[in-house]
Amino acid sequence: MDHFPLTQSLKKFNTFGLEALCRGILSIENEADVKSIVEQEVHPIKILGGGSNILLTDDIDAFILKNEIKGIDIIYEDSETVLVNVGAGEMWHDFVMWSLSKNLAGIENLSLIPGTVGAAPMQNIGAYGVEQENAFHSLKAIDMKTGYSRTFFKEECDFGYRQSIFKKEYKDRYFITEVNYQLRKTTDKLHLEYGAIKKVLEEKMITSPTIHDVSDAVIEIRRSKLPDPNEIGNAGSFFKNPIIDIELYNSLKEEFTDIPMYPISDSHVKVPAGWLIDRLGYKGYTRDNVGVHKNQALVLVNYGEGLGKDILDLSKEIQQKVKEKYQIDIIPEVNIW
Ligand code: FAD
Ligand code: NAP
Numbered sequence: 001m002d003h004f005p006l007t008q009s010l011k012k013f014n015t016f017g018l019e020a021l022c023r024g025i026l027s028i029e030n031e032a033d034v035k036s037i038v039e040q041e042v043h044p045i046k047i048l049g050g051g052s053n054i055l056l057t058d059d060i061d062a063f064i065l066k067n068e069i070k071g072i073d074i075i076y077e078d079s080e081t082v083l084v085n086v087g088a089g090e091m092w093h094d095f096v097m098w099s100l101s102k103n104l105a106g107i108e109n110l111s112l113i114p115g116t117v118g119a120a121p122m123q124n125i126g127a128y129g130v131e132q133e134n135a136f137h138s139l140k141a142i143d144m145k146t147g148y149s150r151t152f153f154k155e156e157c158d159f160g161y162r163q164s165i166f167k168k169e170y171k172d173r174y175f176i177t178e179v180n181y182q183l184r185k186t187t188d189k190l191h192l193e194y195g196a197i198k199k200v201l202e203e204k205m206i207t208s209p210t211i212h213d214v215s216d217a218v219i220e221i222r223r224s225k226l227p228d229p230n231e232i233g234n235a236g237s238f239f240k241n242p243i244i245d246i247e248l249y250n251s252l253k254e255e256f257t258d259i260p261m262y263p264i265s266d267s268h269v270k271v272p273a274g275w276l277i278d279r280l281g282y283k284g285y286t287r288d289n290v291g292v293h294k295n296q297a298l299v300l301v302n303y304g305e306g307l308g309k310d311i312l313d314l315s316k317e318i319q320q321k322v323k324e325k326y327q328i329d330i331i332p333e334v335n336i337w
Contacts, residue, residue, distance in 0.1 A: 006059050013066070014051035015114060017233035018308045020337075022046075022060040028089070029068050031142065031149065034175045037065060038147035045144070046337065047175055049116030050091065053123065053235050054335045057308040067118050069177055072098050082183050083137060088118025088176045092125070095181075100215055104183035106135035108211040109191050111218045114229065114236070118176040122166045123333065124159045128194040128218055133159040137182045141166075141174035150174070162240050162333050187211045196221045227293050233302030234293065238315055239273045239330040252326055273322075273330050274298035280321050290314055312336065 006021035013025070026042070028034055037045065044062040048054075071087040072095060082104055086095055096111050109130035119125075120132045121139055138153045158165040166174060190209060192198050200217040201209050209217075227234050249269050252259055256279070261269040277283070277297040284294040290306035291314070293299040300311050315332060322330050 004061070006061065008064075010051070010056060010060065010064065013048060013064070014054055014056055014235075015229035015233060016055060016235055016302045016308070016311065017229070017304070018056045018302060018306070018311075020056035020059050020308065023063045025064045025066050027068050028065050028175075029070075031069075031140075031177050034065070034142045034144075034177060035147045038142070038144060047172070049089070049119040050114055052114035052229065053119065053333070054337050055235060055308055055311060055332075056337050057312050060337060065175065067116055067175075069118070071178075075180070077185075080185055082185065084181050084183060086117045086179050086181065088116060088139075088178055090117045091115070092117050092120055096215065099183055100212055102183075103187065103211070104185065105187040105189070105211045106183045107132070107181070108215040109194075109197075109218055111215040112222045117179050121157060121159070121164055121176065121179060123162045124157075124164050126162065128197060129191045131159070131161075132181075133157075135181045135183060137180040139176055139179040141176045144173060144175055149177070161243070167335075190214055225295055227295075227299060227301060232293070233304070233306070234299050235334045237273075237298040238300040238332060238334050239277075239298060239319075240333045241270050241273050242276075242328050242330050243268050243270050244328055248327065256326075271328070272298075276322050276326055276328065276330070277318055280318070280325060282318060282321075287314070292318075 004023045006023060008022050008024050010020045010022055011017060042063055046060060046062045046064050048064050048066050067089040069087040069089040072090060073085045074082055075085045076083040092113050092115055095117055096107050099107055109128040113125050113127060125132050136154055138151055140149055140151055142149050197217050200220055201213060206213050243264050246267055246269055249261055260275055261271050264270050274297045282292040283297040285292045288306060288310045289303045290310045291301055293301050300315060319330055322328055
C-alpha cells in the first residue's frame with residue numbers, strides 16, 4: 001500500500017473554500033497531457049475544473065488533474081447556426097460572454113454559472129428554463145483506463161435534469177477535453193418564461209429584448225439572490241429539486257396549501273427543494289461556521305473556517321427532516337469527495 005505524503009492544499013481550488021490536502025495538483029493543458037497521465041500510470045487521480053460543485057469532506061489521497069485546456073474556435077457554420085469547439089478548461093461564463101460578443105444565441109440564460117465548460121455536460125448545467133443540452137452538439141473525452149479518446153454525441157450522453165452519463169456509470173472514467181456547442185445566428189427564440197426575467201425586463205421597460213438584455217437580466221437576478229463564493233463559501237444549490245408523484249403532491253397540498261410545484265408530466269411534478277427546507281425553518285440557520293444561506297435555503301454555506309464534514313452532517317440532517325415532514329427524498333446535486 002502506497003503512503004504518499006498529502007502536502008498540497010485544495011482550499012483555493014473549491015468554491016466552498018474548504019481545507020483539504022491532496023498528493024499534488026497537475027495542470028492539464030491539452031489532450032496529450034491527459035494521455036501521458038494514463039501512460040505513466042499516475043493514480044489515484046481526481047478530475048477538477050473550477051471546484052464549484054464539489055464538497056471536500058476530508059483529505060484526498062489522490063493526484064488532482066486541474067483542467068486548463070483552453071480555446072474557443074468556430075469549426076463550422078451555415079446560414080442559421082454556428083458550431084463552436086470549446087476547450088474544456090475555458091470558464092463557462094467566459095464562453096457565454098464570447099457567444100454574446102458574436103451575437104450568437106442559445107446559452108444567454110446560462111450567464112454567470114461558475115465553473116468550466118468541461119464540467120457543464122457532467123451535470124447538464126441549467127438555469128432559468130435552459131439546460132446546456134439545448135445547445136450541446138458533442139464532446140471529446142479521454143478514457144482514463146485506456147488513454148483512448150472518444151467522441152460522445154448528444155444521444156450518448158443521457159442528459160437529464162442535472163444529470164448525464166458522466167455523473168452516473170461513467171463517473172470518474174472519462175476526462176472531458178473539449179465540447180462542441182451549436183449556437184444560433186437568429187436571436188428571436190428567447191426563453192423568458194421564468195418569472196423573474198420578465199419582471200426585470202419590464203422594470204427596465206424593455207419590450208423587445210435581445211439576447212444581451214436576457215443575459216443582463218439573469219446576471220442582475222443572480223447577483224441579487226446568490227451568495228458570491230468570493231465572499232461566502234458555497235457550491236450553489238446543494239440539492240436537486242425533487243420530482244415527485246402527483247398523488248403525493250396532492251396529499252401534501254392538503255396540509256401545506258401553498259406548496260409550489262411545476263408540472264413535469266401527467267403523473268409527476270417538480271417541487272422546489274428550497275421551499276421545503278425554508279418551511280422547516282432552516283433559512284439563515286448557522287452552526288459550527290457552516291449553515292444555510294439567508295436568502296436561498298437550497299444553498300449551504302461555509303462562513304470561513306467551517307469543515308466539509310460539518311456541511312455534510314448538516315446536509316444529512318436536512319435530508320432526514322425533509323423526509324420526516326414531507327416523505328420526500330432530496331438528493332445532493334453537489335459531488336461529495
Ligand atoms: P468541479 O466542481 O471542478 O467538478 C464537478 C464534477 O465534475 C467533479 O466530480 C469533477 O470530477 C467533474 N469534472 C469536472 N471537470 C471535468 C472534466 N473535464 N471531465 C470529467 N469530469 C469533470 N449549476 C447549475 O447547473 N446551474 C446553476 O445555475 C448553477 N449556479 C451556481 C451558482 C454558484 C454560486 C455556484 C458556486 C455553483 C453553481 N452551479 C450551478 C454549480 C456549478 O457551477 C456547476 O455544476 C459547474 O458546471 C461546475 O463546474 P466546475 O468546473 O467548477 O466543476
Ligand atoms: P427560483 O427562481 O427561486 O425558483 C425556485 C425553483 O423553482 C427553481 O430551482 C426552479 O427549478 C423552479 N422554477 C422556477 N420557475 C420555474 C418555471 N417557470 N418552470 C419550472 N421550474 C421553475 O430559483 P433560484 O434559486 O433563484 O434559481 C434560478 C435558476 O438558477 C434555477 O433554474 C436554478 O436551477 C438555477 N440555479 C442553479 C444553481 C445550482 O447550483 N444548480 C444555483 C443557483 C441557481 P430548476 O432549478 O429546476 O430550474
